[in-house]
Amino acid sequence: MIKALESVPLLQNAYLAAYPNASLPDYQNGKLVYSQHSQYFTQCAQDFRNQGVRLIGGCCGTTPEHIRALKEGIKDLKPIEEKEVKALLSITNKNQHKQTNKDSLAEKAKKQHTVIVELDAPKHLDIDTFMDGGVFALENAGVDAITLADNSLATPRISNAAMAIKMKQAGSKVTPLIHLTCRDRNLIGLQSHLMGGLHTLELDEILAITGDPTRIGGFPGASSVFDVTSFELTKLIKQCNEGLSFSGSSLKLKTNFQVAAAFNPNVANLEKAVKRMKRKIEHGADYFLTQPIFSHEKIIELHRLTKDINKPIFIGIMPLTSHRNAEFLHHEVPGMKLSDEVRARMQQQTNRQDGFREGIEIAKELIDTAINYFNGIYIITPFMHYASTVELTRYVHEKTKLKTKI
Secondary structure: OHHHHOOOOOOOOOOEEEOOOOOOOEEEOOEEEOOOOOOHHHHHHHHHHHOOEEEEOOOOOOOHHHHHHHHHHOOOOOOOOOOOOOOOOOOEOOOOOOOOOOOOHHHHHHHOOEEEEEEOOOOOOOOHHHHHHHHHHHHHHOOOEEEEOOOHHHOOOOOHHHHHHHHHHOOOOOEEEEEEEOOOOOHHHHHHHHHHHHHOOOOOEEEEEOOOOHHHOOOOOOOOOOOOOHHHHHHHHHHHOOOEOOOOOEOOEOOOOEEEEEEOOOOOOHHHHHHHHHHHHHOOOOEEEEEEOEOHHHHHHHHHHOOOOOOOEEEEEOOOOOHHHHHHHHHHOOOOOEOHHHHHHHHOOOOHHHHHHHHHHHHHHHHHHHHHHOOEEEEEOHHHOHHHHHHHHHHHHHHHHHHHHO
């Protein structure tokens, strides 16, 4: 409190007041216990007075002894009429890795068709297939970013930040887009992760999401944190971009996070969902990734309702693998709805290979519609079938090149 007051000038028409705790509480034998060193308040009272405080009292944990010590500290002292005000710490971008000519994903998607592909980090410790069959195959196909989920479906996986660093160490030039959920970390853990697990490691693209509840995963006894909503998390991340921590204290440097937000178009009232999208923009969202869309009409309607929004929207495309997969997604996965036409087409496939190919064809048809209205395509890899995602990524580039020539 004394340090904070050092940058506060004396006021003409008001008095400064201070009500300190009796130290920070300690937890002993199931109870919160405050320090009994009341004599410390004697010196603190003088320090408060020297900063221009005219009203001094005690808050949590203080006793009559603390108040008596405050009185002793300012005995025979008069309030000050002048003080030297310390300048606020200048927050700069000094020596930051952020200042590069590389466009963010949002900036890139405003200029040209851009492809993001979602990969889940492994549930086990063998990452070879993820790197070789996934990351580098997709890089060769021309993806602009690989988005790494944060323990999707409440299932423990290798840390997505760790996998992003492994990608960089292996020489990948693809931008990692890191999912960050509200479910697994409290405010302390979220800020620490942003400072160290992301900013310091030069991972600047974040998808801020609520996260699947723990009860749907394989650890039903695990608890969900949810200190904040995805709206609040986005706002706090943008606060870090101003050089301020979640509590408002200085970070000494500014972060440069670009924040994506999730959008679910598979709802009965799409207009209401778009209003929610605009609220996320007010909280700082830079661009959006949608849940998988399986309807041409839904893509067109979404474009109509978002024409006044200048934030890029990446249309979610998820190739189906079988009729069973289609029915599972439609009935059991929150936020996903398939059209009757798509479900019927998948039902007609009699074997696994035919179902897989039909899923690819449906995805390509949806891509054809999406690239006519949106620059952003977001491909979700089903069950680690990297080959299908590679095929669809190449298809996007082929179609957009042809569209540009025309």
